[in-house]
Amino acid sequence: MNMKTKYKSWILKGILSLAVLFGASACTEDHFDVLTNQGQAGSTIWENLQATPGLDSLCMILQRTPVMKSLTDNKSTASYANLLNQTQSLTFWAPLDGTYNAKHYLDLLDQADAAETESERLALRYRVGREFIQNHLARFNYESNKGLQEVFLMNSKVSDYDAANKLFNNIPLVAGFETIPSSNGALHILNGRSPFFQNIKEMLESNYTPLSQLVADYEKVEFDENNSVQGAMNTEGQMEYVDSIYSSANSFLNATRARIADEDSVYIGIVPSTQTAWDNVYGKVSSLYKYADSYWYGWSDENKEFLYKNANAKTFDTDSLTNYNALQEIMKGMFISASTLGGVDLDSATLIHNAIYADSLRSVNDVIYYNTNKGGANPLIADVQPTRASNGYVFELEEFDVDPTYIWADKKEYSMSSDWNISKTDNCAYPKGELVTLTTDNRNDSIAGDVEQNKYRRFQVYGRNVTLRICIKLQNVLSTKYRLKAVMAPNYIRSNDIQYESDGITEKEVVSRFTANVYYDNDTRVNATQATIEVLQDSVREYVIFDELNFDRCYANLPNGANSFAYLQIEVAPRLQNSTRMFGLNNNALNIVKVILEPIHEDEEEK
Template sequence: MKRNRIYQAMGGFLGAAMLLGMPSCTDDHYDIKTDGLPCATNTIWQNIEARQDLDSLAMILKRVRVYTREDDPNKQKMTYSEYLSKPQTVTFWAPVNGSYNAKHYLDQLDAIDELRKTSPEEANKQEYILGQQFAQNHLARFNYESNKAEQEIRLLNGKICVYSPLDSLFNGVKMTEGYFPSTNGVLHLLKGQSPFAYNIFDYMAANANIFENVYGTLSDPAIDKKEFDENLSIPGGLNEDGEMVYVDSIYRTTNELLNESGAQIKNEDSLYVAVIPTDAAWQQAVEKVGKLFKYDKSYKYEYKNGNFTQTYPLDADSLSDYNLKKRLITSMYFTPSIFPGDFSRDDIDGILNHVYNADSLISTNFVTYYNPTPGKKNPLFNCEPVKASNGIIFPLTSYDLDPSYSFVGTSRIDMYSSYNVGYVKNSENGLGTSIELTDGTWNDTLVDVSILGDQKQYRYFHTNKEMTIEIPLRNLYSTSYRIKAIIVPNRAHPDNVWLDKDYKEVLQDTKFRAELWSQGKRIETTGTSDKQLIHVSDDSAKVYTIFESAEIPQCFVGLPNSITDCYPILKIICHAGKQKQPAGVSGRKGIGIAKIIVEPVRPKDE
């Protein structure tokens, strides 16, 4: 992909800006080179006014005021024509008449003047945007004429573009021959308008008609909040009512969802890959991902001694809508800074190749997206990319990735920790005993526990009765899960070996069954007959599939903070009471559990 390639935006346009780094500090200032042209006697603005082929531009610059920021409290009265008259050093690339649609901007200014009569704040915002996208998109601080090689320039609006004097190109637009030294910088003439490079957030705003769901949510004042910062504002004096009047009022803009996403998509110096559903794709995403957020109208919580002791009523529909939107919008950004390898800002081909073919990608809020077709293109990226000033955008027209490959992750519950034991009925050692097998506490010649890895840890429960071990399954969505357990043979530890009267080992027939409970109801069981019981190997630690596909009927993710200890319960029921020992044989009866694995059931598994 060439660096100057331009992608056409959907429902609007996107000028291609180079994904480049910041300019070098050595570009800060140069003496003006006239190349034989007369010495500077006029300001840039005087040179613009003197040219008939720039009279349309002059009409625009006279009417657009300079804002230092969108919420500039000073309601600036200085226009860009006045700015270009100031003693300073800037460079201005001016599009000549007929090379761009000047009437479009003059009409916009008329509309802004009319809007200011009824909504001055919105009018100021529109004027700020016009200044950012037009005037400042042709303007840069300092003089760049001593360097004739291709160079990177930071425009006044913060965008990065390429200036190539030898090729007579500025931001991909052809310049006329020669330039005009001025007392406050240099004026160039362009045969077209400098294309504005939207950042990711700007791109959504410019195409709000097709991103109504995403941008409409992100820009909602309840989410995108502007708050007065008293500490940074400059106080003046008290008014007649005794209230402080500030000379310079500073406002901070915070966006709850962008902050939670970890993606600063308004920042020009950032680099992201954004997968943004258009409204058509949003509806598909809601249908697919919405199934994960099915809430009950009330939840039992505060699990103690095998029972949930409290009940909390919910507005299920409202919570489902909020968490669904939040999950989709905060999880659609990826940063190349954590991709394997070293990708530069302009290595678009390399970045695209990685996102298309990686086995998995981790979003900025740590959601792992798996490629359901390893070795082939990930169906998440099913549209043409659009290049933004701070990354790459995929404006999805369809949502083709099943959520079991993204939002529904795998949990590996470590039973070595007592935190993961909710309650044990008929245990002779309470919540079990943590065991770590070492050279002195492991019958390594009898039992293979390599599946446990380097840390050979598990929890052992023993009893002479039917024992029920209740294990919380935290943070599950309303979807199907495969539930497994890694069980360690009792004889792995010398203390739990069965011996006869001659001290010879006797093998054990450890067996168990399981039940899955949610909100006081049993939703799955393995059965109680001997054939349905799960028999544990005496020779090695193994993974046992307890439930191939268990449907959790309600969502336990994103519940209100006041709902504590609320989750489905996996019950491991050990039939130690029915486990008979031959005459003269001694030893504990029980079961060793290393991990419980809860993983999503995916379409190809069904």
């Protein structure tokens, strides 16, 4: 089945729901080609099952399996045999005895009968119903004289029924038993079991260690009193419910923002399927979220400092926060929508090919897997045979040896167009610098290079023999290595900032130099050696201030209220007239466009 057909299914589902609402029948017996005289049109599907040879084991399974609305439905007493005997409109594709392992399902039912706990008993019976019986059963008649049709099964799976070629989900119908018209629908006999494919959520719940346990740990099932049907009070004065409804939620899976239980969606999953793979990716991602024991926080522009520091600094359970953020980030990157891989009109082979050879894969929650082998197969998934799910494919990784900085550590840019990125200045003409917008009227055309958005911030020294100090917030930094850069503009890029000699024609020489250091929130220095940078005056340029900064603490996703940050401190020494010192002539201003933090990748460190 083409994955594209799933995107159309919600339309038909809506039509079918209306048919149920108004009591309409999908079709009548007149629509069927009767290819055999087996069975009787006046008999129910169940009666025809009993009358058809070679279905004894199937009938036993149907009689022993209760119709359950959910995994926790302990009220049901009706079996699937009862359901197939009712006056509902149904279609059942019945696998012939001997073409599948009926003993497997009978054994599961035996285990259910012998189960010591109710939850185990319900789970086993629900599994037989959902994975086997409902996988062959649909509400409404599906006409036998049409071509290829999409069938919406009772377990919400979508299968193909090719009546013309006598195939159901590529399983052939038994000759002479292709269609047995029944009073409550139609019965088709299959030469084999239709394969059951879990949806991706079901795979996560059961197939992987330790991921499946984590999914279970975060699953919350709550009784829905408002939607449950009340019965009568019991002898203890407690309400007994005729129909109990439960709702479930999972904050762990919610982080994906992917509807992985939806049979009408199509996803590509990249999943750590083994303990080794999980340990690998968890170790990599958690290394980005290492927190300090305490943080200064509560920045005050008025006081030019953190209000809560030293003994009043913020403390919290750092291990729990590391674990929480690592889990969230791993899950955010787990699923890619098929719509991002070339559209919905793709067959399965093309979809998988596009995933393997894409330059990058963007998850539903905007985590990007870059292909480090650009133009070729992505090394992360190239050698992995994807496992089919009912709503997509999963690349099950036995190892997850990736550089986390390519996936979970973004480049950070702090634009000087926003004064929010300035924590404080000392001895500056404007408290947070002057925001300058370049126009055709004030742009000095002799200066080469472009200024992003034509905006920069000018920091002009105020006072004599004082040091201009600029502190720029470095927010949401992860605990990893970064390269720090800044885009700077020459002092004379705005024409009215040009200074002239006494002749009024010759521009005064500008020497623009500064020193830089990076500090944590508690004023301890990150870098080992101070940087000294000279800003060239002929063009707008990007300068590497620190080739490597190793942050040992994370500032991203701190607890609510703990608004803390590291900062870049830039200093311009006093203007000294007629001096040959390094900080000399007209060294009185800096024009900063933006500051950049680039994560340093592991392969860069190896060079």
